Amino acid sequence: xxxxxxxxxxxxxxxxxxxxxxxxxxxxxxxxxxxxxxxxxxxxxxxxxxxxxxxxxxxxxxxxxxxxxxxxxxxxxxxxxxxxxxxxxxxxxxxxxxxxxxxxxxxxxxxxxxxxxxxxxxxxxxxxxxxxxxxxxxxxxxxxxxxxxxxxxxxxxxxxxxxxxxxxxxxxxxxxxxxxxxxxxxxxxxxxxxxxxxxxxxxxxxxxxxxxxxxxxxxxxxxxxxxxxxxxxxxxxxxxxxxxxxxxxxxxxxxxxxxxxxxxxxxxxxxxxxxxxxxxxxxxxxxxxxxxxxxxxxxxxxxxxxxxxxxxxxx
Amino acid sequence: xxxxxxxxxxxxxxxxxxxxxxxxxxxxxxxxxxxxxxxxxxxxxxxxxxxxxxxxxxxxxxxxxxxxxxxxxxxxxxxxxxxxxxxxxxxxxxxxxxxxxxxxxxxxxxxxxxxxxxxxxxxxxxxxxxxxxxxxxxxxxxxxxxxxxxxxxxxxxxxxxxxxxxxxxxxxxxxxxxxxxxxxxxxxxxxxxxxxxxxxxxxxxxxxxxxxxxxxxxxxxxxxxxxxxxxxxxxxxxxxxxxxxxxxxxxxxxxxxxxxxxxxxxxxxxxxxxxxxxxxxxxxxxxxxxxxxxxxxxxxxxxxxxxxxxxxxxxxxxxxxxxxxxxxxxxxxxxxxxxxxxxxxxxxxxxxxxxxxxxxxxxxxxxxxxxxxxxxxxxxxxxxxxxxxxxxxxxxxxxxxxxxxxxxxxxxxxxxxxxxxxxxxxxxxxxxxxxxxxxxxxxxxxxxxxxxxxxxxxxxxxxxxxxxxxxxxxxxxxxxxxxxxxxxxxxxxxxxxxxxxxxxxxxxxxxxxxxxxxxxxxxxxxxxxxxxxx
Numbered sequence: 001x002x003x004x005x006x007x008x009x010x011x012x013x014x015x016x017x018x019x020x021x022x023x024x025x026x027x028x029x030x031x032x033x034x035x036x037x038x039x040x041x042x043x044x045x046x047x048x049x050x051x052x053x054x055x056x057x058x059x060x061x062x063x064x065x066x067x068x069x070x071x072x073x074x075x076x077x078x079x080x081x082x083x084x085x086x087x088x089x090x091x092x093x094x095x096x097x098x099x100x101x102x103x104x105x106x107x108x109x110x111x112x113x114x115x116x117x118x119x120x121x122x123x124x125x126x127x128x129x130x131x132x133x134x135x136x137x138x139x140x141x142x143x144x145x146x147x148x149x150x151x152x153x154x155x156x157x158x159x160x161x162x163x164x165x166x167x168x169x170x171x172x173x174x175x176x177x178x179x180x181x182x183x184x185x186x187x188x189x190x191x192x193x194x195x196x197x198x199x200x201x202x203x204x205x206x207x208x209x210x211x212x213x214x215x216x217x218x219x220x221x222x223x224x225x226x227x228x229x230x231x232x233x234x235x236x237x238x239x240x241x242x243x244x245x246x247x248x249x250x251x252x253x254x255x256x257x258x259x260x261x262x263x264x265x266x267x268x269x270x271x272x273x274x275x276x277x278x279x280x281x282x283x284x285x286x287x288x289x290x291x292x293x294x295x296x297x298x299x300x301x302x303x304x305x306x307x308x309x310x311x312x313x314x315x
Numbered sequence: 316x317x318x319x320x321x322x323x324x325x326x327x328x329x330x331x332x333x334x335x336x337x338x339x340x341x342x343x344x345x346x347x348x349x350x351x352x353x354x355x356x357x358x359x360x361x362x363x364x365x366x367x368x369x370x371x372x373x374x375x376x377x378x379x380x381x382x383x384x385x386x387x388x389x390x391x392x393x394x395x396x397x398x399x400x401x402x403x404x405x406x407x408x409x410x411x412x413x414x415x416x417x418x419x420x421x422x423x424x425x426x427x428x429x430x431x432x433x434x435x436x437x438x439x440x441x442x443x444x445x446x447x448x449x450x451x452x453x454x455x456x457x458x459x460x461x462x463x464x465x466x467x468x469x470x471x472x473x474x475x476x477x478x479x480x481x482x483x484x485x486x487x488x489x490x491x492x493x494x495x496x497x498x499x500x501x502x503x504x505x506x507x508x509x510x511x512x513x514x515x516x517x518x519x520x521x522x523x524x525x526x527x528x529x530x531x532x533x534x535x536x537x538x539x540x541x542x543x544x545x546x547x548x549x550x551x552x553x554x555x556x557x558x559x560x561x562x563x564x565x566x567x568x569x570x571x572x573x574x575x576x577x578x579x580x581x582x583x584x585x586x587x588x589x590x591x592x593x594x595x596x597x598x599x600x601x602x603x604x605x606x607x608x609x610x611x612x613x614x615x616x617x618x619x620x621x622x623x624x625x626x627x628x629x630x631x632x633x634x635x636x637x638x639x640x641x642x643x644x645x646x647x648x649x650x651x652x653x654x655x656x657x658x659x660x661x662x663x664x665x666x667x668x669x670x671x672x673x674x675x676x677x678x679x680x681x682x683x684x685x686x687x688x689x690x691x692x693x694x695x696x697x698x699x700x701x702x703x704x705x706x707x708x709x710x711x712x713x714x715x716x717x718x719x720x721x722x723x724x725x726x727x728x729x730x731x732x733x734x735x736x737x738x739x740x741x742x743x744x745x746x747x748x749x750x751x752x753x754x755x756x757x758x759x760x761x762x763x764x765x766x767x768x769x770x771x772x773x774x775x776x777x778x779x780x781x782x783x784x785x786x787x788x789x790x791x792x793x794x795x796x797x798x799x800x801x802x803x804x805x806x807x808x809x810x811x812x813x814x815x816x817x818x819x820x821x822x823x824x825x826x827x828x829x830x831x832x833x834x835x836x837x838x839x840x841x842x843x844x845x846x847x848x849x
Contacts, residue, residue: 030727030729031726031730032729032730032731032732032733032734033729035733036732036733038364038450039364048767050452051450083357083365084357084505085357085359085362085505095524150555153553153555153559154555154558154559156559156563157558157560157563158586161563161564161586161587162563163556163559163560163562163563163565165551165560165565166565167549168524260553261553261556263525263549263550263556264524265522265523265524265525266524269524269552273356276728277356
């Protein structure tokens with residue numbers, strides 16, 4: 001087990017190096033130039049040259065890359081934003097709890113709705129409840145979350161002079177106020193993500209319910225509740241957990257738009273603003289940090305399989 | 316005609332305002348004004364080049380001089396320079412200006428500055444810091460020496476006479492006056508507790524990504540001002556969310572200037588009839604621009620044909636509800652102090668600026684050797700706010716009527732802003748120009764060789780002479796005459812083809828009083844004279 005974890009961690013190094021190279025090059029391939037983007041209407045030639053030198057953009061690309069990577073490896077320094085001139089890591093650490101909370105609440109909403117609807121659909125296959133559940137899943141899959149978010153912000157303001165958007169308060173300052181602000185974005189995002197979970201839950205549960213051991217359970221005269229929840233559900237959960245794991249980067253990626261619409265000061269918004277401003281170091285470093293997190297998370301998910309299915313052993 | 320109607324209406328409004336009961340106009344102290352807008356990327360007014368930073372900084376810092384605002388301003392683009400920290404100034408010679416500072420003006424009472432007096436040393440320090448650190452330092456390249464004569468007197472020596480100098484000093488984009496000890500003790504100005512100036516408001520709190528709160532500076536040198544107790548900017552990056560906050564009454568203004576395009580404003584008026592909206596021409600211009608150094612647009616006949624093909628009145632009627640301005644360049648409509656209307660020029664020349672004549676356009680094209688028309692690209696960024704997308708289509712449609720086939724070349728913003736926007740394109744492009752407060756920004760920057768905003772690659776010796784002359788003329792009347800001469804000279808050159816300018820509806824909640832729109836980035840100065848009537 002220990003060896004397995006160590007091996008996985010060692011494998012993460014080339015992955016992250018590759019990510020850093022890709023992100024660094026992609027940013028440079030993006031059309032446009034950060035310096036002229038910064039000075040826009042005031043692009044007088046001396047201004048542009050001076051700024052380019054100041055930001056170190058006049059050096060060859062490989063020097064810039066090595067400078068960035070060596071800063072991270074040797075000093076844990078992820079660099080500073082071109083625009084805010086603030087250290088990126090500080091900003092990331094300050095903003096991460098917002099995104100983490102949004103992701104956690106979103107996962108909670110999507111898992112609760114997805115699993116409940118999935119179970120009902122599977123157990124009551126081909127009844128009205130199943131049809132309703134499946135229609136819900138298709139709707140949730142086909143409505144883009146950012147479209148739904150804009151509607152939720154705009155429509156109540158037009159018809160009821162009310163909007164869910166308000167000043168962010170951190171959880172530690174006032175848990176209740178914080179939840180009031182977070183619940184609407186989490187619902188919007190969570191509902192749209194519940195669709196795939198529901199569909200996987202339904203098909204996995206249907207599959208398991210046809211297994212021999214479930215038939216045995218029925219023949220022993222166990223009540224339906226015990227069969228579904230205690231015997232079938234645990235085995236049907238494996239693909240669902242995999243799916244949640246696979247969706248996790250989507251929760252972070254989706255937070256980019258959700259945070260901008262609902263005024264949440266998280267990492268997503270930071271990333272979004274930096275991307276539109278061509279703030280190379282921020283986009284590179286945030287991407288790298290998130291990639292490292294995804295690698296770690298995938299490892300954690302692999303380890304939870306052992307809990308769900310004791311037959312899985314790591315060598 | 317439209318201008319005349321607007322003038323009569325404006326006069327009517329003015330007469331009504333004179334006869335309105337005095338009590339309705341009586342400013343009231345107190346209250347917090349709430350605005351939804353985007354976040355400033357950086358708080359150091361000298362290091363940042365973002366208008367958002369300069370708008371926030373203008374709440375906190377004073378300048379040597381400023382523009383007329385509120386009751387002082389004659390119109391929305393009034394760039395008359397009035398005293399700020401300098402109570403007066405005098406040209407000792409065409410290149411030497413002596414500024415006399417107000418006595419007893421204090422920095423905010425916060426450590427490490429603790430409310431000490433602002434002196435000529437602070438101005439010198441700020442000017443030198445700007446000239447070494449700001450990416451805009453080229454703006455003050457003309458300065459040769461800055462000398463402190465005494466505690467309240469500063470002498471600035473220029474390399475040559477330079478008429479736009481005072482205007483640049485008055486723009487909040489450039490020279491905010493900072494106290495030296497902040498840099499010495501707090502290391503930098505890029506944080507909320509380091510925002511210590513002598514301006515109308517002080518920073519009360521700043522939560523990144525959430526809101527910045529300003530409170531009234533009780534020691535502000537203008538007695539009894541500002542009227543507001545404070546201002547809160549709710550940081551809202553998304554435009555739809557800003558509008559929703561305004562609709563729901565959670566903010567008083569959905570934008571720092573209160574901007575809203577006519578279509579948006581008309582929809583808001585339906586759900587929120589109580590909103591106060593003032594249609595206003597703001598500084599700005601949109602144009603078709605060309606590689607005038609290469610065929611086919613090096614031929615003035617082709618450029619004139621393009622200009623004559625644009626049906627400006629039809630555009631304005633259909634897109635701007637007839638409320639825009641069709642005589643849109645080279646000096647923008649709103650800059651009435653400097654603009655020479657096309658109606659006051661020789662009609663034979665002015666027709667190439669504002670006229671519409673398909674037959675003559677076709678004849679000119681044929682004369683220029685394109686009897687069967689030609690195909691040209693149009694580089695542009697499709698993401699500009701309405702009505703730009705429609706404008707690109709309208710231009711292509713109008714040009715097709717004289718035989719010019721337009722090939723659309725949409726570009727991603729990053730690419731557009733660093734290439735096409737700065738004149739790096741082939742043949743033809745289209746888009747707006749960023750606003751500038753000085754007429755020089757529209758003339759010298761747009762037409763002088765090697766200037767990045769000389770997007771049409773104009774190189775015209777006679778014009779160059781005139782452009783330099785207006786920069787060196789310090790007598791306002793003589794300079795105005797030169798600026799008018801330039802506009803007359805440019806009328807039939809069609810270096811750029813201008814399209815109608817759209818109005819903005821300056822929009823705010825009814826409780827906001829005394830807010831007068833002013834072009835430029837001086838948020839603090841706009842709000843000195845604003846009050847709330849809840």
